[in-house]
Amino acid sequence: MDAIPAVSVVIPTRNRPHLVARAVRSVAGQTIPDLEVIVVVDGPDDDTPKALAEIGDPRVRVVTLPERRGAPHARNVGARQARSPWTALLDDDDEWLPGKLAAQLELVRGMDVPLPIAASRLINRTPRAELVMPRRLPRPQEHLSEYFTVRRGLFHGEGFIQTSTILAPTELLRAVPFTVGLRRQQELDWALRALRHPGTALRVAEEPLVIWHTDEDRERISLDMPWESQLAWLRRSRELFTPRAYAVFTLSVISSMAAGTHRPAVFRELLSEARSHGRPGLLDYLTHLQIWLLPPHLRRALRDRLLGRSRRA
Numbered sequence: 001m002d003a004i005p006a007v008s009v010v011i012p013t014r015n016r017p018h019l020v021a022r023a024v025r026s027v028a029g030q031t032i033p034d035l036e037v038i039v040v041v042d043g044p045d046d047d048t049p050k051a052l053a054e055i056g057d058p059r060v061r062v063v064t065l066p067e068r069r070g071a072p073h074a075r076n077v078g079a080r081q082a083r084s085p086w087t088a089l090l091d092d093d094d095e096w097l098p099g100k101l102a103a104q105l106e107l108v109r110g111m112d113v114p115l116p117i118a119a120s121r122l123i124n125r126t127p128r129a130e131l132v133m134p135r136r137l138p139r140p141q142e143h144l145s146e147y148f149t150v151r152r153g154l155f156h157g158e159g160f161i162q163t164s165t166i167l168a169p170t171e172l173l174r175a176v177p178f179t180v181g182l183r184r185q186q187e188l189d190w191a192l193r194a195l196r197h198p199g200t201a202l203r204v205a206e207e208p209l210v211i212w213h214t215d216e217d218r219e220r221i222s223l224d225m226p227w228e229s230q231l232a233w234l235r236r237s238r239e240l241f242t243p244r245a246y247a248v249f250t251l252s253v254i255s256s257m258a259a260g261t262h263r264p265a266v267f268r269e270l271l272s273e274a275r276s277h278g279r280p281g282l283l284d285y286l287t288h289l290q291i292w293l294l295p296p297h298l299r300r301a302l303r304d305r306l307l308g309r310s311r312r313a
Contacts, residue, residue, distance in 0.1 A: 010078030013092035014042040017051035026095040043068030072178035079173035094164040100209035120205035134160035145245035192240040227257035247278025251288040
């Protein structure tokens with residue numbers, strides 16, 4: 001029988017053969033060679049297996065699902081098939097820097113908990129600019145729902161977690177699977193639920209280890225989600241958030257999703273939700289207001305300028 005790999009890598013994909021081939025090549029370039037790569041094709045797709053076969057790496061295994069059920073289900077399938085005690089997640093449109101897995105394995109091996117989780121900073125690369133995120137690491141004793149959501153400015157939070165940065169025990173990914181049907185905030189939902197599991201803790205590597213490609217003109221596996229569905233998820237997940245984090249998420253993330261309705265009743269509903277079940281501050285009210293007053297393209301331009309994003313040539 002083949003030796004147990006040091007890490008199992010799970011990549012969900014569908015109908016994006018060139019992108020997933022780029023992702024797989026970034027895994028093949030890791031400084032740790034004893035890996036397995038499980039590419040889960042989310043529904044019928046003839047081109048992806050052909051593109052991966054051309055890479056010619058025997059560590060790559062393709063699992064094709066009979067029907068499309070979304071990236072969370074595909075990740076869960078991959079985790080169930082993983083042979084290593086450690087599973088790392090990678091979205092098909094992202095890339096890893098060569099030392100990503102080595103750095104994270106060193107990180108988790110130094111943690112004194114049974115089920116350590118590692119994430120990392122990343123390089124957020126868009127056609128307009130690029131930025132290293134998150135801007136800071138979690139503080140000792142900081143509730144992670146606040147780390148992931150609370151803003152110190154109008155346009156962006158300081159904390160962050162993204163799927164392609166996550167390395168976790170395979171047994172934890174099986175015990176706490178991704179929520180099937182959730183099309184946005186998949187990693188936030190998983191991280192907050194996983195960190196309630198006994199024996200877990202999170203460490204975030206200081207160096208950026210992932211290239212996160214965003215704002216490109218293509219279909220994303222994590223499809224847009226109606227704001228009503230996202231609000232319903234938040235209400236179901238209230239116990240995962242502190243009152244402060246609940247208010248921030250309502251008046252920033254869900255507000256951004258709902259602002260396109262231009263309906264005063266929706267504006268007021270979100271204010272009421274934040275005040276009834278959360279603890280909003282002045283900055284949260286201002287954030288909610290500017291989201292509804294400023295067009296998205298203007299908010300992006302102001303955010304890039306205020307955050308000092310470096311312009312790409």
